[in-house]
Amino acid sequence: MDVCDTSLALGLGVGVRSxxxxxxxxRRRQEVPCSPLRSLMAQxxxxxxxxxxxxxxxxxxxxxxxxxxxxxxxxxxxTVSSFSAAYTPPTMKKEKDDGGGGEEADTARADSRGGSYDxxxxxxxxxxxxxTKEQSALLEDRFKEHSTLNPKQKHALAKQLNxxxxxxxxxxxxxxxxxKLKQTEVDCEFLxxxxxxxxxxxxxLHKELQELKVLKLAPPPVCxxxxxxxxxxxxxxxxxxxxxxxxxxxxxxxxxxxxxAPAKPHFFHRFIHSASC
DNA sequence: GGGGTCAACAAGCTGC
DNA sequence: GCAGCTTGTTGACCCC
Numbered sequence: 001m002d003v004c005d006t007s008l009a010l011g012l013g014v015g016v017r018s019x020x021x022x023x024x025x026x027r028r029r030q031e032v033p034c035s036p037l038r039s040l041m042a043q044x045x046x047x048x049x050x051x052x053x054x055x056x057x058x059x060x061x062x063x064x065x066x067x068x069x070x071x072x073x074x075x076x077x078x079t080v081s082s083f084s085a086a087y088t089p090p091t092m093k094k095e096k097d098d099g100g101g102g103e104e105a106d107t108a109r110a111d112s113r114g115g116s117y118d119x120x121x122x123x124x125x126x127x128x129x130x131x132t133k134e135q136s137a138l139l140e141d142r143f144k145e146h147s148t149l150n151p152k153q154k155h156a157l158a159k160q161l162n163x164x165x166x167x168x169x170x171x172x173x174x175x176x177x178x179x180k181l182k183q184t185e186v187d188c189e190f191l192x193x194x195x196x197x198x199x200x201x202x203x204x205l206h207k208e209l210q211e212l213k214v215l216k217l218a219p220p221p222v223c224x225x226x227x228x229x230x231x232x233x234x235x236x237x238x239x240x241x242x243x244x245x246x247x248x249x250x251x252x253x254x255x256x257x258x259x260x261a262p263a264k265p266h267f268f269h270r271f272i273h274s275a276s277c
Numbered sequence: 278g279g280g281g282t283c284a285a286c287a288a289g290c291t292g293c
Numbered sequence: 294g295c296a297g298c299t300t301g302t303t304g305a306c307c308c309c
Contacts, residue, residue, distance in 0.1 A: 129283090129284055129285085129305090130283080130284085130305095130306080130307095131283090131284085148297085148298085151296090151297095166285090167284080167285085169297090170284065170285055170286080171283095171284075173285095173297095173298075173299080173300095174283070174284070174285085176298085176299080177299075177300070177301095178282095178283090180299085180300095
């Protein structure tokens with residue numbers, strides 16, 4: 001029942017980060033190698049690890065039908081996927097390098113943005129690019145190998161896919177973002193379940209406490225259920241427990257290790273209680 | 278029509 | 294200063 005006993009594994013190396021709201025807060029880059037979950041795991045306390053295979057995102061994307069992908073109005077290029085038609089988004093903010101002077105020699109941004117806003121002389125709005133299945137598959141494969149690309153790999157892949165390097169770069173950026181989002185959702189779900197588990201445990205402990213209080217107020221015969229001789233103290237947490245019942249009567253002084261045998265199984269929450277106890 | 282997905286982008290941050 | 298990254302947003306497209 002304890003959800004934290006489920007053995008799952010978080011497979012992605014991207015940590016949870018607090019999503020910055022767009023309302024004025026300055027975005028803070030938080031490359032979090034250890035998310036809250038990973039922090040807990042580092043303490044070896046929760047054993048629940050949600051498994052997220054590397055390709056967790058596979059199968060969820062690219063639902064667009066192939067005909068939908070291919071159905072692209074007259075593009076200046078014969079290849080449907082590598083468009084570079086001109087399209088100036090009506091509401092797009094002015095770009096830094098957009099004005100005539102934006103003639104940057106080398107940067108990926110320069111070449112790509114140029115490509116995004118170039119041709120298509122007829123002024124018709126650019127249709128949305130949809131990568132073909134083959135292109136997506138190959139990109140996915142590359143992403144599985146490495147979630148980032150160096151310029152050389154980027155250009156090679158772009159050439160292989162008949163795309164512009166900028167498109168490959170953007171795809172990888174978006175892909176990383178999707179992966180991270182997915183991981184955040186998984187982590188969130190995990191924390192939710194942990195919270196539920198702790199709430200249940202808290203409720204149970206409260207109930208147990210109430211019972212103990214009632215027991216304490218009860219007349220002596222009830223209190224004598226556990227003779228003093230059968231009680232031992234945990235050397236670690238100093239709590240008093242009833243020793244294990246047995247033919248030897250629990251007198252077992254020094255050699256007898258600390259044994260916990262309460263009527264009800266006592267819950268030691270791994271998050272809180274020391275492992276030695 | 279509305280919601281979801283995705284390519285593309287802008288802005289900001291970091292490391293060199 | 295620049296390259297490359299993350300994050301948030303935009304708009305096209307698809308499906309219901």
